[in-house]
Amino acid sequence: MSSSCSDDSNRESLGRCVCDVIVKAAGGMVIGAGVSLWFLRRRRWPVWMGAGFGVGLACRNCEKDMKALKWGMLHPPSE
């Protein structure tokens, strides 16, 4: 029941979003760092790009999440 409650699902999805963002950003950063490390002679911008990519992905997911919620799904699909 708790998940079906809009507020809670909202909060949940929000939390998920945040986690998502963090995780993906971190992942992006890591990948960027790796790329910069190994391919791009230690420039800083790949890290940020990677992080940015991650965040963008996370955002997309978030958006999907939110939208899905609106359709009245009991269990908004996790990532």
Added chain:
Amino acid sequence: MYRLAVRDQCKCALQRSLQTTTNGRHYSSSRREEGSSRSGQGNGQGLPPPPHMREAGFGKYLVLIAPLAAVGGVITYAKYDDDFRKMVEKKVPGAEAVIKVALQEEPPFKGITQSVNDQFEKVKSGYDTVSSSVNSVTSKVTGLFGGGSNSDKPKSPEPKVQPLKSEAPEAKKPAAAPAAKIETKTAKPDAAPAPQPAAAPKPAPKVPLPLPKEVVELEKAIELSAKLAVKEYNAAITVLKGFNEDVRRVVDRAVETGENTLWTTLRNRASARDTAVSTAERAAREAQEKIVACEIALSEVATAENHKKVESVRNKIKKLVDHIANVKDELYRHKDTASVSDKYWRNVEQARNYFIDEIEAIFPGLKLSDKKLNLSKEDLDLFILHAYTHVLAYQKELQRLQTDGELRLKRAIDSVRGDNDSEALRAQLDYHLEAERRKLAVENQKKIFHINAESDKQLRMQLKKQAEAHADHIKDIVAQRESDLTRSFKRELDDKLAIEKANYKLQLATMLGKLRGMDAALAEIEDEFQDRADAERTANQSQALWAACQALWASVRNATPGVSYKDKLRPLQNEIKAIAKVSQGDDLVAAVLDSMPKEARERGVYPEDALRERFLSVERVARRLALVPEEGASLPIYVLSYVQSIFIMRADNPISTDELNDKPFDYSKLDTYDILNRARYYVDRSNFLLALKYLNLLQGAPRKVAGEWMKEVRLMLEMQQAANTLMSHAAASGVVYL
């Protein structure tokens, strides 16, 4: 912030976007900044980045002015180009208002609402102070048990038993002084007092009186002496007479009883008699002598003049002398008899003594003086034999004497025949008479014995008869008396019994009457009670219905406090079942119960307070998603919406008084926040219907969000309505019994 912004100029776009999103995600509601500036800030994201600034000083101003310039440019352009304006309004939430305000089409801050800090309210509604009800148990003070043991102690002073003074049984011993059986000497001679010899005239020494010379004196003297003599003679006679009688009596009695002492008395009497006689004789002789002397004197004194007197005196003297002589003769006669009696009793005594001697000879040691002769049978027989032999001997003797006597008498008479012997004849006759008398006496004795026996027997028989008769008589009388008494007693008893019975019957009758009355009264009361019971039953039923409805209503209204609203769902099956049970035969109730939604029955209904709790979160989410349309939107819109919700304050008066007063207004002009405010207002005041109505005006994502809540509210309202109906019905049906 601006420093950061300045620094951001040097960074790449990604970094910048990263920071801004991070900034945008701050939900610190403490920030109360003008929406326009924020939106301006937000707007800065969508607009192309400000021109690259190299100079720090100019950069500051540039940063400050650039957004403002951009916004101004946009607004200006929107004023002139409607399409552009439309696009801007569409893309940027809240641009409409800004443009409008900027272009002075509308007054600023319209519809700004103030927010109430619902976080606190949320917390507040969560808890219920459980007021511990103090159960003051009042200890019942029981009355003193026994109410003061006034149990009457048994009076200590016991009824003083009067110590029965055992009255000394004044059983005085019957001073039965043992009646000393005075051994009455039955043979006590109650004889006349022993005739004491009369005062023996003292033989006065005869002093020869000087003979009186006078005739009269002589006469007197003679008379005196004669009298004296006569008196003496008379006295002697009486004495003798008395003595004789005494003797006879005593002897007879003595013979009968056998007392020895009598003899002594007799002897004494005899001596007394002798003395008396002698004295009397002497006195008489003296008197006679005196008379003679007087006579001589008289003759001497006789003269011619007192010849008559003398003659008279002499005559008198003669008379007196004759008298004296007569008396003397009488005395002598008595003396004879006395001598005879004397002899008689001496003979008797002799015989007695002889008898005593004989008895003593036969039965040595036996005393006749004992009253009772304890002789053995043989002794008695012997005695009788002895006595009888004596008797026979005497009888023979007597016969012999009689015959001899007769013979002699005859001979004597014959010898002396020819005499005018009346005396002898008389003597002979007497003798014969005596013989005859003796014979007769014997016969008489026998007869007497016989008669005695007969009479005794007769007497006994008669006595017996009499006794029997008497006894019978007594018996009869007693029986009769008994019967009489019993009859009378019985009658009395019956009377008393009848009275008591009547009394008792009367009492019974009264009691019966009372009982009957009580019975009737009780029956009446019972009927009353029956009616009452029926009425109460129906009343109770209605009460039960009401109570069940109340239960339903309560469960619809609120549930257990302190529990999260998620857990407050309670299937109402029980309550509904209870109502159905209580209200059998009631159509309205049945219809209402049927109309209840199934989901409510099975799943249960969120009670009001749960819904209220839930509404808070619904409202919050709805606020956050105010800008988001129904189908969902891109993430930025979401973000914008969040940001907006942060800046939108809660209003102090969520509803204007006009609306409250039901003035018509255009409800399509209300935006999400307005609607939510109003809904919140009504939810706060438990007017879920109106809240529902307002929430129905929601559009977009908030509508979706509130949809579920609305559904629940609808359910709850339905149940409430049903419960209300039932309750009013129950109350109405209960009123009948008031």
